[in-house]
Amino acid sequence: MAANKHGWALSWLLGHNAGMAWQHTLRQSTSGRGTYELTAEVNEIVRRSGVETGLCHLFVQHTSASLIICENADPTVRRDLERFMARLAPDGDGIYDHTQEGPDDMPAHVRAILTKMDLTVPVANGQCALGTWQGLYLYEHRVQPHHRRIVVTVTA
Amino acid sequence: MAANKHGWALSWLLGHNAGMAWQHTLRQSTSGRGTYELTAEVNEIVRRSGVETGLCHLFVQHTSASLIICENADPTVRRDLERFMARLAPDGDGIYDHTQEGPDDMPAHVRAILTKMDLTVPVANGQCALGTWQGLYLYEHRVQPHHRRIVVTVTA
Amino acid sequence: MAANKHGWALSWLLGHNAGMAWQHTLRQSTSGRGTYELTAEVNEIVRRSGVETGLCHLFVQHTSASLIICENADPTVRRDLERFMARLAPDGDGIYDHTQEGPDDMPAHVRAILTKMDLTVPVANGQCALGTWQGLYLYEHRVQPHHRRIVVTVTA
Numbered sequence: 001m002a003a004n005k006h007g008w009a010l011s012w013l014l015g016h017n018a019g020m021a022w023q024h025t026l027r028q029s030t031s032g033r034g035t036y037e038l039t040a041e042v043n044e045i046v047r048r049s050g051v052e053t054g055l056c057h058l059f060v061q062h063t064s065a066s067l068i069i070c071e072n073a074d075p076t077v078r079r080d081l082e083r084f085m086a087r088l089a090p091d092g093d094g095i096y097d098h099t100q101e102g103p104d105d106m107p108a109h110v111r112a113i114l115t116k117m118d119l120t121v122p123v124a125n126g127q128c129a130l131g132t133w134q135g136l137y138l139y140e141h142r143v144q145p146h147h148r149r150i151v152v153t154v155t156a
Numbered sequence: 157m158a159a160n161k162h163g164w165a166l167s168w169l170l171g172h173n174a175g176m177a178w179q180h181t182l183r184q185s186t187s188g189r190g191t192y193e194l195t196a197e198v199n200e201i202v203r204r205s206g207v208e209t210g211l212c213h214l215f216v217q218h219t220s221a222s223l224i225i226c227e228n229a230d231p232t233v234r235r236d237l238e239r240f241m242a243r244l245a246p247d248g249d250g251i252y253d254h255t256q257e258g259p260d261d262m263p264a265h266v267r268a269i270l271t272k273m274d275l276t277v278p279v280a281n282g283q284c285a286l287g288t289w290q291g292l293y294l295y296e297h298r299v300q301p302h303h304r305r306i307v308v309t310v311t312a
Numbered sequence: 313m314a315a316n317k318h319g320w321a322l323s324w325l326l327g328h329n330a331g332m333a334w335q336h337t338l339r340q341s342t343s344g345r346g347t348y349e350l351t352a353e354v355n356e357i358v359r360r361s362g363v364e365t366g367l368c369h370l371f372v373q374h375t376s377a378s379l380i381i382c383e384n385a386d387p388t389v390r391r392d393l394e395r396f397m398a399r400l401a402p403d404g405d406g407i408y409d410h411t412q413e414g415p416d417d418m419p420a421h422v423r424a425i426l427t428k429m430d431l432t433v434p435v436a437n438g439q440c441a442l443g444t445w446q447g448l449y450l451y452e453h454r455v456q457p458h459h460r461r462i463v464v465t466v467t468a
Binding site: 176177179211213215216217218219244245249251252253254262265266269270272273274276305307309311 | 386427441443446
């Protein structure tokens with residue numbers, strides 16, 4: 001962890017330290033299935049943490065939404081990704097028994113497991129060290145709107 | 157990392173520090189293909205670490221088992237997931253050359269790569285900050301029983 | 313983090329600390345689609361960090377290459393994996409609109425999202441705590457050769 005200008009080193013030694021991991025929960029409302037960019041919000045959390053070099057971990061506290069890194073230049077990439085996922089794990093698939101929450105529920109669980117609920121990116125120079133074309137996205141897999149919580153933890 | 161009550165800050169300065177990451181290896185025997193919940197065992201490791209805010213990382217040291225987060229309320233979700241995976245990467249698939257370890261071996265490698273061998277969850281208030289319906293599972297992809305090792309590392 | 317032999321504890325207290333996360337960017341040239349082992353290079357970075365117990369995080373700064381753990385003994389496993397991925401996300405797939413960068417571009421994005429751009433392994437005894445048959449690989453999904461950057465961060 002980087003020693004910052006606010007006396008953490010000292011406060012840690014004195015036992016007042018609240019922890020050297022910074023954590024903040026983002027809340028994202030979705031309008032249904034699709035991707036929602038979080039890059040700016042996550043970088044703002046990293047900036048506030050004061051961490052220069054370390055890790056930024058994202059975690060969605062749900063089992064039918066996930067977190068991905070995707071090309072951020074051409075929106076058709078994310079639409080094409082959705083077409084691929086819809087073909088891979090189609091709604092209303094006859095192989096499922098867990099259908100009481102709707103034809104998109106079990107496919108949403110499968111999609112979330114394949115695209116993962118956790119994501120870690122490096123922090124360098126006080127921000128997420130993403131490549132030029134990389135963006136951070138919440139991927140909502142349910143058809144209906146939902147409120148999603150993403151826990152962001154910055155460590156060094 | 158959180159300064160705890162046991163003098164780590166001091167021991168670190170004195171050079172006796174054994175590391176500020178806590179690590180423990182879980183051992184799980186499986187009875188063959190399927191999911192095995194680890195949530196309680198992992199939370200116990202986090203509790204013992206004394207970390208209040210940070211990260212908990214799980215890693216399975218094998219290439220035919222993986223770690224997933226799945227809905228923990230209705231067991232049919234995990235059975236449906238297994239049906240999906242069995243259709244996606246069927247045993248005895250004719251495209252594979254690596255068949256000497258059995259018809260389920262190469263599919264197990266593919267399943268493990270798609271569902272991943274590593275998993276990181278946030279730690280908040282001294283435990284894994286999982287959503288209400290999230291459970292941590294070892295996913296055994298081989299048909300026969302195996303002994304699996306999961307390295308759990310808690311950092312702050 | 314492990315206190316090392318070079319006076320970090322002191323330099324941190326004095327405010328000269330450059331951070332307790334060690335970070336290094338690996339550069340890998342690829343000759344096109346396929347897997348490229350990084351295990352030795354990553355272990356060398358961990359060794360130089362001096363971290364005994366912690367985490368080693370890998371991140372590829374691109375959206376058409378990924379990072380996987382795969383069986384490292386029989387090279388046919390990785391060839392079979394490639395056959396599986398080529399069938400799952402075939403080049404020239406008619407469902408895509410994003411085709412101006414070539415028939416392998418959108419499939420490369422899909423493959424990278426399914427196999428992930430980030431990967432974290434535990435560090436124990438000063439090296440990556442991999443299982444006997446686990447190797448770390450960059451997975452290039454584009455057909456043409458590329459230069460890829462992988463940010464490696466070691467924390468404790």
